Amino acid sequence: MAQGTDTSAARHRVLIADDHPVVRAGLAAVIAQEPDLDIVGEAENGELAVALFRQHQPDVVLMDLRMPQLGGVEAIERITMDFPDARILALTTYEGDADIRRALRAGARGYLLKDMLLSDVITAIRTVLRGDRVIPAAVATRLAEYPERSDLTERELEILHLVGRGLSNKEVAKAIGRMDETVKIHLKNIFAKLGVDDRTEAVTVALARGLIHLE
């Protein structure tokens, strides 16, 4: 129990991080209906999420991954660095397997999709509070679609990004200060990893998987 005449089970403190006010309002409304869950803070970016975590040390965090200032993955990394037992649940729209992997690697205890039912979100929160992990079947399926091995190196991502901006091999080479043969080899390796055989498909596959982003 807790303070005073509280007859309910232990109350759990929830922190929400999402840059969309509408989404924060929706999560807040749903969580407020649960007698054992309290919202202790709402963050609209990663920086604020980290600060509010330090301040309140909530029992669970619902973390969006695409946020301005500081991304959700980076926020998770910073939090788990200081609080390895932090229970963080990533909650985003599906935008490729890359984000899921990065979030879980950074220490997230689960990964939810925004098109899930609200009842499933609540269930997931309780599961994480219990100390368990949460990977919905829908998410697990998508992870299984791609071999874990298809990660691109920093250099490869850099080159692929420039290729997506329309640079030729020669222009990419100049941009990164290397010979254009080097760029060609990198692209060949990228094609092999992504299972494609031309630069355009490499870019679209990488975008679909969330390995690179536009802008």
Place this chain on the structure above:
Amino acid sequence: MAQGTDTSAARHRVLIADDHPVVRAGLAAVIAQEPDLDIVGEAENGELAVALFRQHQPDVVLMDLRMPQLGGVEAIERITMDFPDARILALTTYEGDADIRRALRAGARGYLLKDMLLSDVITAIRTVLRGDRVIPAAVATRLAEYPERSDLTERELEILHLVGRGLSNKEVAKAIGRMDETVKIHLKNIFAKLGVDDRTEAVTVALARGLIHLE
């Protein structure tokens, strides 16, 4: 104050269409707080949105554009075809200027972004109820970034989509049953319209502007 001894102004009936339960909950929570606004229905796809509009004929609709079954733009078209005076407000995340233009062309009275403040969403709803249009400065700015003339034809979109899937000119030609010289000319026209000079950038620019989508 409610029914019976209603001293408030006329109550307005709102329909929400969004495929994310969390977003619907957020909008519902915010709208429920306004004494003059009532939610008369929630749709999770375009089909349902059209059906619920026919049934309730609400005073205003908040319409997400990316939904399964039937997209928001198509839903707007169907509704305004039968109800030219329907007040529909598109409310989505920004995913290129194409969606905005299509929504407004289909008859939307305004276009809101999901990262807007809740107070601005409420204000926009009231503005549309008054019969006025709502285009936030942030949206107008993005529209102005691109010339209206850069629309692609059906054929061009079809080709660009196939190119994005990694098909060569020859493969595209076979896929659409035309000579590959034809494909080359189409691509040349596409480049000119989009202001790029290679296929990869054409695809990424089209994706960024929402002219084509992955899958």
Place this chain on the structure above:
DNA sequence: AGCGCCCCTCCCCGAATGGGGAATTGTCCC
């Protein structure tokens, strides 16, 4: 030390790409 991996350089070569110009058909609008 050995292995794997990342990163870089250089060679050859056939196929694909992009830019130029010129032309026909059809449609829709004025």
Place this chain on the structure above:
DNA sequence: GGGACAATTCCCCATTCGGGGAGGGGCGCT
């Protein structure tokens, strides 16, 4: 009828792209 434009086919040609092979240096892990 004229103008604009979408869609189609054809020509030539320089450049780029992608696949092949053959290396070397560095770093981390075992």
